[in-house]
Amino acid sequence: MLPSLKADVCVIGGGQSALAVAYFLRRGSIDYVVLDDQPMPGGAWQHTWNSLRLFSPAQWSSLPGWLMPPDTEEYPSRDHVIQYLAEYERRYQFHVHRPARVSSVRRSDAGLLVESSQGRWLAKAVVSATGTWRKPYIPEYPGQSLFQGRQLHSANYRNSNDLQCKNVLVIGGGNSGAQILAEVSQVCNATWVTLEEPLFLPDEVDGRVLFERATARWKARSEGRPDPAPIGGLGDIVMVPSVKEARARGALHTVRPFSRFERDGVVWPDGSFSPVDVVIWCTGFRPALDHLDALEVHESNGLVATDGTRAKREQRLWLVGYGEWTGFASATLIGVMRSARETANQIAQFLSTIREGSAS
Numbered sequence: 427m428l429p430s431l432k433a434d435v436c437v438i439g440g441g442q443s444a445l446a447v448a449y450f451l452r453r454g455s456i457d458y459v460v461l462d463d464q465p466m467p468g469g470a471w472q473h474t475w476n477s478l479r480l481f482s483p484a485q486w487s488s489l490p491g492w493l494m495p496p497d498t499e500e501y502p503s504r505d506h507v508i509q510y511l512a513e514y515e516r517r518y519q520f521h522v523h524r525p526a527r528v529s530s531v532r533r534s535d536a537g538l539l540v541e542s543s544q545g546r547w548l549a550k551a552v553v554s555a556t557g558t559w560r561k562p563y564i565p566e567y568p569g570q571s572l573f574q575g576r577q578l579h580s581a582n583y584r585n586s587n588d589l590q591c592k593n594v595l596v597i598g599g600g601n602s603g604a605q606i607l608a609e610v611s612q613v614c615n616a617t618w619v620t621l622e623e624p625l626f627l628p629d630e631v632d633g634r635v636l637f638e639r640a641t642a643r644w645k646a647r648s649e650g651r652p653d654p655a656p657i658g659g660l661g662d663i664v665m666v667p668s669v670k671e672a673r674a675r676g677a678l679h680t681v682r683p684f685s686r687f688e689r690d691g692v693v694w695p696d697g698s699f700s701p702v703d704v705v706i707w708c709t710g711f712r713p714a715l716d717h718l719d720a721l722e723v724h725e726s727n728g729l730v731a732t733d734g735t736r737a738k739r740e741q742r743l744w745l746v747g748y749g750e751w752t753g754f755a756s757a758t759l760i761g762v763m764r765s766a767r768e769t770a771n772q773i774a775q776f777l778s779t780i781r782e783g784s785a786s
């Protein structure tokens with residue numbers, strides 16, 4: 427059965443990364459379509475907890491072409507980000523189809539076949555911008571299946587309303603762990619479990635400084651110079667107001683991991699037992715790449731080998747927004763611009779070689 431739909435470029439995913447790519451494709455008058463499985467704009471931001479705030483001020487969290495308007499507070503709320511992304515989409519009238527879930531991308535003589543819940547697309551080039559929210563990562567602990575308490579990942583945490591006076595473990599030492607610990611420790615008996623002492627950035631260091639450091643590193647690397655940046659990367663904890671407030675309350679105390687789960691709690695290395703009602707895993711994510719399985723481009727570590735954002739084992743495939751392996755700070759609003767622009771330029775070149783090839 428021939429594909430019913432065609433586009434020069436098919437962008438899979440409709441979050442900030444996809445919109446940044448669409449901005450540059452549109453600017454280059456390249457024929458593209460964006461397929462997003464969410465019913466509304468906003469990507470993963472729609473699924474974060476209610477009190478989440480950006481770790482950079484609005485103007486340091488902007489996509490290409492349009493500065494994020496300031497929020498009422500210095501660090502914008504997740505609702506403000508969702509509104510910005512929805513407005514950004516409307517402003518540039520991107521060709522977004524949603525909800526359109528892509529189940530697979532396959533090779534064919536005529537191009538790449540993209541199977542989606544809204545039909546099959548034949549594309550000359552594909553950009554995967556599906557983010558990580560769909561792939562929360564939970565490490566294994568002995569006895570986990572015995573534990574009868576509630577477990578949830580930060581991807582599914584919304585607020586602390588149902589945690590009053592409970593014994594809660596918050597596991598993970600990054601920004602999610604710090605911000606969720608800061609919130610839940612106000613209403614319950616919270617214990618923050620981290621593999622090592624978390625790295626809290628100085629109060630004056632926020633996302634803009636981190637972006638400047640990532641840019642300095644990116645520049646040095648592209649010029650073959652050694653890394654200039656002092657410690658401090660996007661995984662280190664930015665002292666946003668809620669985390670500062672928790673520090674003032676003495677709540678930012680961490681403990682090293684327990685030895686094992688039991689039915690209604692955990693046992694620590696010294697053999698002592700603590701009752702636990704709820705575990706909140708703030709243990710990060712993995713890239714959502716299952717839809718690329720048929721292309722067999724994955725490496726043993728689950729990532730896709732790329733040259734910048736272009737897949738090494740499929741020259742018609744680009745990957746944007748997954749973090750450092752697809753470009754410095756590429757998993758941030760301001761950081762994704764560089765790799766989105768590079769991707770659109772490479773695709774423009776690629777399409778013109780196809781045109782020249784077919785013309786000759």
Ligand code: FAD
Nearest residue numbers: 439441442443463469470480481528556557747757758759
């Ligand atoms: P997503 O936002 O996840 O969008 C991907 C879209 O693709 C989603 O709509 C998804 O449903 C869809 N999709 C997935 N699979 C398919 C499929 N098979 N078919 C169709 N559609 C699909 N970034 C900042 O810039 N500043 C911050 O302050 C900041 N703070 C953060 C704090 C926390 C706690 C976390 C977890 C992240 C933070 N980030 C921040 C990072 C930012 O939220 C993410 O990196 C960003 O959402 C990634 O954007 P994306 O477009 O790549 O992916």
